[in-house]
Amino acid sequence: MQIADLLLPDLPLGIVGFYTSETTPRAFPVVAVATSSCIYIYRNLKLFFKYYLPSVELSTCELEIWKQLMDPINQNNKSLTGLTASLQTIPQKVLSSQSQHFLILDAEQRLEYVEQMTGLPGCKNVEIACITTLKIHSVDKYAISCLVVGTEEGEVIILEPATFTTANIAKLCAIKKTPYQMVATGLYSVDYRITIATREKSVCLLKRDWKEGQLLFNTDEHIIAIEVSTIDNSIFVICCDKKFSCYSKKGKKLWSLNLEHRPIAVTLVPIMHLGITLTAVALASGHLHLYDGNSLRDTMFVKEVVSAVKFGQLGQEENVFIIITNSGGLALKILKRTAEFLAAAGGVAAAGAPPPQPWLLPKRSKLFLEQSARERENAVAMHQAFQLELSRLRLESARVLLAAHSSGDNSVATGALEPVRLSAEVEGLGPVFRVTLVVENSSSDKAVIGLALLFNAHTNYKISRPYLKVPLLPPNSRVQLRTRVEELFGDEISPEVLLRGVTGRGGERCLLKVLLLKDGRRSPALAATVQIPPTDPMMVPYDRLLPATDFD
Secondary structure, three states, X not given: OOOXXXXXXOOOOEEEEEEOOOOOOOOOOEEEEEEOOEEEEEEOOEEEEEEEOOOEOOOHHHHHHHHXXXXXXXXXXXXXXXXXXXXXXXXXXXXXXXHHHHHOOOXXXXXXXXXXXXXXXXXXXXXXXXXXXXXXXXXXXXXXXXXXXXXXXXXXXXXXXXXXXXXXXXXXXXXXXOEEEEEXXXXXXXXXXXXXXXXXXXXXXXXXXXXXXXXXXXXXXXXXXXXXXXXXXXXXXXXXXXXXXEEOOOOOEEEEEXXXXXXXXXXXXXXXXXXXXXXXXXXXXXXXXXXXXXXXXXXXXXXXXXXXXEEEXXXXXXXXXXXXXXXXXXXXXXXXXOOXXXXXXXXXXXXXXXXXXXXXXXXXXXXXXXXXXXXXXXXXXXXXXXXXXXXXXXXXXXXXXXXXXXXXXXXXXXXXXXXXXXXXXXXOOOOEEEEEEEEEEOOOOOOEOOEEEEEEOOOOEEEOOOEEEEOOEOOOEEEEEEEEEEEOOOOOEOHHHHOHHHHOOOHXXXXXXXXXXXXXXXXXXXXXXXXXXXXXXXXXXXXXXXXXXXXX
């Protein structure tokens, strides 16, 4: 339903909506309407601000001709005819609006117009050619955007969203070209690309910190509309010769299709739940074709000639086509949630391997949105905290590595014994345990000899064989050595000793250290620490247990 009807002061050249602040609660977006040389900013359906493009001085040739026209000596038909011919030699794009109005008059009206003039023409007003928006800090739907204005003078002006002052001005190209349509991608504060279609059958590119854009490619016929993919920045172009083409971001032509009818408009169709982005092309026959790359996926008929088409969210519906027809009608087409855009849907036979299944992305929950907002607000603090914890982790790792290297308490050797590894395993319920040691030589061409194992434990444990000789280790081999360890108890046993796994009172007394020695070396080549588990109380005679005074 129509909710407002505003009277514009001039014919509109373009209209865009965007956000200028991130206040909470969220403010309504503003609407910018470009007309002639002025941009009208509306907020809450009321005129909020006017921005006039900076004017330029007249060319010296035009100013000199007007000085001669203002001279009373030249205000006759003969002189007026010669000066008018000189004025017509100047390109119309360079002429001021006053000169253009003078040239469309007949001879008698020109003479009367010159006689009524009281002074020379002033500065030339720059006319607006096209308008679009560019995100500043975030690609979020409600993020702040800035205005991007293309002028008839071949310049691109970027405006601040808060004050609507000029933030950046750049030339479109080294050769003067007039912009026809602009598509901005990226972020203004990070990196952005402004792809510009011109009336001179060419497409130009303008990037961050460029004072002058560069020419990407030329087309054979005039360009009707362009779109830029958000995935790889490829450029889709429809032209008057009924061709639908795709170019890479560097201007290389990738493919081209011949359409049955003249194209009218093109827009991107991102379908998030399917993980694909289609391209919709509206034709003069009233058909709307959906392409996945250069493959036709679906076709719709609108019954009228389409003037403009957009795709996006409308109210609660996420996927809606908004179509304006030449007769002034408004058509809304909602995409079915069960729609699948396969090759057979567009009348194309599927060939080759089946297309990859799209990712089923879940919908964004409220918790996710709150967490995203929190991360945006506290990005600096969170990054500093992460760097602090990372530095602490690196410091602790370095300390442990230094301690292990100093004490030889590591299970992987270094230097000449680097391929030798040591591991240990404890078996049994107690009080007698079996310790199995595995010495492995992972070298593919060297054997190891002259190794021995030495056990070191607390006096609470008795080791049957505290010193073991390791036999020759051939390449890519391993050997298992076993010994018995017995836990010693006094006449009376405290329950806390048997429950040290729960109470944590065992400490270093329940550790068994295994050292791998090498002939000719003073320090151990390897070391492994094994924790002896407590003896199962069921394996100890009941009459030797003390009463549990510390337990209820």
